[in-house]
Amino acid sequence: xxxxxxxxTGCVFISASLIVTAWQSHTPAVYEPSKPSTIxxxxxLVPARLGQWQQTPDQHLxxxxxxxxxxxxxxxxxxxxxxxxxxxxxxxxxxxxxxxELQPHxxxxxxxxQGFTITRSQDTKLQQPGIQLPIRRLIAQRHQRHELISYxxxxxxxxxxxxxxxxxxxxxxxxxxxxxxxxxxxxxxxLGSHAEATYRxxxxxxxxxxxxxxxxxxxxxxxxPVPMTKESL
Amino acid sequence: MNTQALRLSMVTLLLGSWxxxxxxxxxxxxQTHWQEESAxxxxxxGLVILALLxxxxxxxxxxxxxxxxxxxxxxxxxxxxxxxxxxxxxxxLPAMMAQLLVFAGILLxxxxxxxxxxxxxxxxxxxxxxxxxxxxxxxxxxxxxxxxSSWAVGxxxxxxxxIAHHGVMIVLDQYRLLLADACSGLHSLISLTVLALIYQxxxxxxxxxxLWLLLLxxxxxxxxxxIRLLILLLLTHSQGIAQGLQxxxxxxxxxxxxxxxxxxxxxxxxxxxxxxxxxxRLKNRRRSS
Numbered sequence: 339x340x341x342x343x344x345x346x347t348g349c350v351f352i353s354a355s356l357i358v359t360a361w362q363s364h365t366p367a368v369y370e371p372s373k374p375s376t377i378x379x380x381x382x383l384v385p386a387r388l389g390q391w392q393q394t395p396d397q398h399l400x401x402x403x404x405x406x407x408x409x410x411x412x413x414x415x416x417x418x419x420x421x422x423x424x425x426x427x428x429x430x431x432x433x434x435x436x437x438x439e440l441q442p443h444x445x446x447x448x449x450x451x452q453g454f455t456i457t458r459s460q461d462t463k464l465q466q467p468g469i470q471l472p473i474r475r476l477i478a479q480r481h482q483r484h485e486l487i488s489y490x491x492x493x494x495x496x497x498x499x500x501x502x503x504x505x506x507x508x509x510x511x512x513x514x515x516x517x518x519x520x521x522x523x524x525x526x527x528x529l530g531s532h533a534e535a536t537y538r539x540x541x542x543x544x545x546x547x548x549x550x551x552x553x554x555x556x557x558x559x560x561x562x563p564v565p566m567t568k569e570s571l
Numbered sequence: 572m573n574t575q576a577l578r579l580s581m582v583t584l585l586l587g588s589w590x591x592x593x594x595x596x597x598x599x600x601x602q603t604h605w606q607e608e609s610a611x612x613x614x615x616x617g618l619v620i621l622a623l624l625x626x627x628x629x630x631x632x633x634x635x636x637x638x639x640x641x642x643x644x645x646x647x648x649x650x651x652x653x654x655x656x657x658x659x660x661x662x663x664l665p666a667m668m669a670q671l672l673v674f675a676g677i678l679l680x681x682x683x684x685x686x687x688x689x690x691x692x693x694x695x696x697x698x699x700x701x702x703x704x705x706x707x708x709x710x711x712x713x714x715x716x717x718x719x720s721s722w723a724v725g726x727x728x729x730x731x732x733x734i735a736h737h738g739v740m741i742v743l744d745q746y747r748l749l750l751a752d753a754c755s756g757l758h759s760l761i762s763l764t765v766l767a768l769i770y771q772x773x774x775x776x777x778x779x780x781x782l783w784l785l786l787l788x789x790x791x792x793x794x795x796x797x798i799r800l801l802i803l804l805l806l807t808h809s810q811g812i813a814q815g816l817q818x819x820x821x822x823x824x825x826x827x828x829x830x831x832x833x834x835x836x837x838x839x840x841x842x843x844x845x846x847x848x849x850x851x852r853l854k855n856r857r858r859s860s
Contacts, residue, residue: 342574342577342633345581345633345681346577346581348680348681349581349584349585350584352585352588352647352677352680353584353585353587353588354588355647355648355651356588356589356591356592356651356673357588357591357592359592359651359654359655360588360591360592362655362659363592363654363655363658363659364595364658505704508662509665512656512657512660512662512665513656
């Protein structure tokens with residue numbers, strides 16, 4: 339074979355592999371319905387009653403808000419505890435949580451856009467057997483209104499906070515095969531001035547919520563806990 | 572068939588299949604990410620890369636150099652894999668990284684490390700087409716932003732205006748101005764770096780000269796944006812917030828152009844000054860001896 343023919347063969351080979359890759363890639367990833375975590379219906383997933391908490395019909399939320407892209411589902415509820423406490427729960431779910439230009443909207447920027455100032459931001463971990471949840475605590479203030487917020491993100495099947503850990507989860511899912519592109523933002527907030535007591539209430543609510551769910555349902559809200567994976571395999 | 576036509580058809584084949592794979596991605600980014608200030612340079616950069624490849628078209632005939640099949644195939648295949656994952660999940664960063672790997676792989680298969688050395692500048696430019704994650708950009712520019720607002724406020728305060736700032740919030744007369752990410756103009760740092768790199772390549776700068784040019788980027792950007800911010804604040808003070816906002820919307824591009832010109836002009840001045848200083852010192856030494 340002359341060197342030129344060799345190059346030509348190489349060239350055809352390269353072009354063919356580029357086209358085959360294109361052929362394989364340009365149909366967007368399809369989620370197999372057989373995997374339970376992939377079909378989510380937030381409204382049925384989150385029960386109206388969990389532990390001591392009861393969902394209350396609220397005047398402010400009567401007109402259900404349409405989810406803003408990239409989110410495909412939005413759940414906004416107010417729960418009332420028998421002791422008299424109130425909590426707002428908001429979950430935004432996107433089936434196609436696409437790359438960086440559509441990264442999850444951080445609650446920080448949502449609140450700031452509404453004129454709130456974030457006066458505190460702190461990361462903690464909520465731990466219980468089988469549950470390990472990274473949580474970011476915010477205090478948003480607008481005039482006399484203090485709103486205390488706890489939130490986390492789910493990226494693929496991991497619970498993360500914005501920034502490097504979210505990016506790492508996305509890449510891990512991308513390279514090792516997983517649901518890199520779906521995700522959600524789970525936010526719990528309430529009004530109050532005593533931060534620590536309110537955050538303890540948030541934790542109780544989160545645990546009550548997660549404990550009423552089945553293992554697979556819990557995984558879709560709290561991700562796959564790292565130590566659990568080895569046991570379940 | 573003559574070799575000329577054969578060579579052209581090979582390159583067309585490669586370019587065509589490249590566009591089949593990456594074209595849809597370019598279209599999507601054109602509508603979204605490339606509209607942002609931090610990535611506005613990327614489409615232009617694409618044209619520059621094409622022009623450089625045309626300029627080096629003598630390399631399209633496979634050079635008489637040993638090819639590197641193993642690293643070439645590895646880079647090429649891993650690039651295709653990353654492209655597949657990135658495009659399928661709609662993530663621009665891995666897809667654009669894949670572009671770099673695939674290109675390097677093709678170069679190695681075409682003419683070995685010789686080709687990579689010949690086209691290393693194109694590879695460097697491809698690096699700048701990668702989308703920078705927003706949080707990374709934020710962490711890098713946030714300190715510069717607060718520095719900028721504190722300088723502007725300091726200057727105007729010294730000049731006797733009633734002005735104060737709290738972080739990036741500037742209080743001027745009855746107005747409260749928030750210096751947002753985009754307003755600070757610092758997102759154009761990446762575009763300016765690319766401009767500087769292309770310029771030094773065209774002018775065949777020496778290493779020290781290139782280094783001097785790159786070192787100038789940050790101070791020049793800060794200076795130009797400081798001027799922009801000062802004009803914005805003074806306009807708001809004298810003409811009201813509406814005039815200030817109008818200036819704000821027109822000054823972005825002007826600031827970029829000004830910083831670009833200033834940067835390139837200063838890059839020529841630097842070596843001259845250094846040379847004059849050096850020669851005068853040598854003369855003095857001669858005189859004293």
